[in-house]
Amino acid sequence: MSQKTEITPEVFQFMPGDRESLQVKVTLPQEKIEIIDRICASSGNDPGELINILHEVQHQFGYLPAEVQEVIAHNLKVSVAHVYGVVTFYTYFTMIPKGEYPVSICTGTACYVRGAEKVLEEFKKELKIKVGETTPDGKFSINCLRCVGACGLAPVVLVGERVYGRVSPDGVKNILDEYRK
């Protein structure tokens, strides 16, 4: 099954290895292309600066959708496959816009042994999304991270900048309700 969806870059959804088959074709507005061009030019369009350029572009747009990567590849005269290879190698880079309230669950050693896995499962169940995804209303996204330096509070969850300590699966709904209003 294949479906064709026209969506604007702002709600652009892309998941490598997604179960659903989808075709996406997005045209980037000229002013956004110019922003990318400027960032690339400030690094001299040097392919060796790819990682720095990706950082800067993600800072500007919040994520790195496919067509943004294509513009970067074109400017640096490298293949799009190469840019995509770098984007998918570093967990910092994302091709999906994060939710308004990004939920990060620490799965570092301390949090893990104190039940982070179960907390993560509860967030996934409650939000009906997988790790790395964003809810259809754009409100929440789930990510895992490794250690925020608050092991004494394990398991730790971050929503945006705010830290929640000693989170139990039972407490997940309450945390989310704070942001659901």
Add this chain to the structure above:
Amino acid sequence: MGKITITIDNKRIEAEPGTTILKAARGAGIEIPTLCHFEMCDMGIENRPGGCRICVVEVEGRRNLAPSCVTEVQEGMVVSTHNIRVLNARKTVLQLIISDHPFDCLVCAKSGQCELQHLATQFGIRSLPYAGEQSRYRKDTSPSIIRDVDKCILCRRCEMVCNDVQTVGALSAVNRGFMAVVAPAFEMNLEKSPCTYCGQCVSVCPTGALTEVDHSYEVLQALSNPKKTVVVQTAPAVRAALGEEFGMEPGTLVTGKLVAALRRLGFDYVFDTDFGADLTIMEEGTELLNRIKGYLAGDPNVRIPLLTSCCPGWVNFFEHNFPDLLDVPSTAKSPQQMFGAIAKTYFAEKIGVKREDLVVVSIMPCLAKKYECQRDEFKVDGNPDVDYSISTRELAAFIRQANIDFPGLPDEEYDDPLGESSGAGVIFGNTGGVIEAACRTAYELYTGRSLDRVEFHELRGMAGIRSATVDFDGLKLNIGIAHGLGNARKLLDEVRAGRSQYHAIEIMACPGGCISGGGQPYTHLKEEILKRRTAALYMADERKRIRKSHENPSIIRLYKEFLGEPGSPRAHSLLHTEYFPKSNEITITLNNH
């Protein structure tokens, strides 16, 4: 700088500074197994990501074993390449690689040719202690190439060839850790990527992760259908390589046995793509002369240089990368397609068979030919001019299945009329061959004089980019030759910038030309084999009675009876084509796993 002295396996060896242990050892006749590493010196191709760790050796005074492919020699180094510690490490590395590899060797297209399988045999792997999860990925089937990355061991040979040698940039290592695969951008299917189907990734893949789409079953069905008349054409480069599949010396010409085998397989007519090559020369050579005459007369609408167009990988490459230059290549179809167009019109009429009852099969050294014959512009009411294209390897498998003793076959002759060819047709398989063949005909047509010597040695050789000036009785033609798409790109960039000094350029997608095509018997990257195939085709040319395309009697008759003149309206509609820009817009397709 002076040489460095090192000791490898108790043998004192002198090596250049900067040489790797692997190279120094091999230079001294000491073999170290490798998997990810390969090198083809003449073509300046090397892959050494230092990733697989099969080539580890013990260096005295170093705590860890050293990967010999990336470790440089140092004065006084003492190296052991095969002691117990090294062997154990290699075995463990191999067992770890195999722990994430499917166990379907029995039904794998690469079985018997797989370098991983070969190493497992060599190291006597009898147990797999590391059982666990295996990484799974969807299979991706394109018109020519199948990607089954479950079998990928991340050696990255294909990535190097696709990016550094061919500059196609279709493949890259993506994701990380257990999820890492080699894939096109956004993990789209190969068909949506800038892939040209040159098949060089298949040639270098050590496992069954990259293989060709097998069409031999469809051919078998056609052969067993009594209503169908099945015609086969064999590309020039096939005869210089097929023997290797049956243990014959590389470079053995097996033209006669190839014909005999095809007849035994049940093909009704065994013809030669060399005939199509001669026809290509008639059309392309005429086009070349017309363009040059127009250019010299100052016609501003004439594009110079003329680019050859018989290589489908190259056609795909310029459609993807040079959509602004689509009027530069010759409009002449490739020999495969010219043959198909003539077989399904002129020949079908001659034998009184309806187009739809005639099946044309081609035996090709090439995987891009599979895509080429499926292109819409080469179909009439949905019926393709060439129905199926199978590779030299697929044919070899077919011959084995039919229990034919290939080396013991007698030499037989091609059928008439589409089996007659000149020496000019057979050298199409070598880099420089097409333009040499064109020069033989264009010279005589232009000057009206006969060539004293038909060989143009200045157009031969293995350098990636070559140039020569050919004198047509005062008309000096600058000829450029490139093989390997990275080299082609350099010449095309010059054309785009208006700096090209050439009147005509021959381009072949594969390094060395068709003799090293993606459908040829695996060479396991031995350059010597390619040289011998090249020499074999030049020898085939020398042995021919007729060595110029325009002197091929069947070609002369075809024009007289059917086509009229080269470039005539009928020749144009049957033997010429057009090119289409391939969109570089992003279209992402994700299929079900």
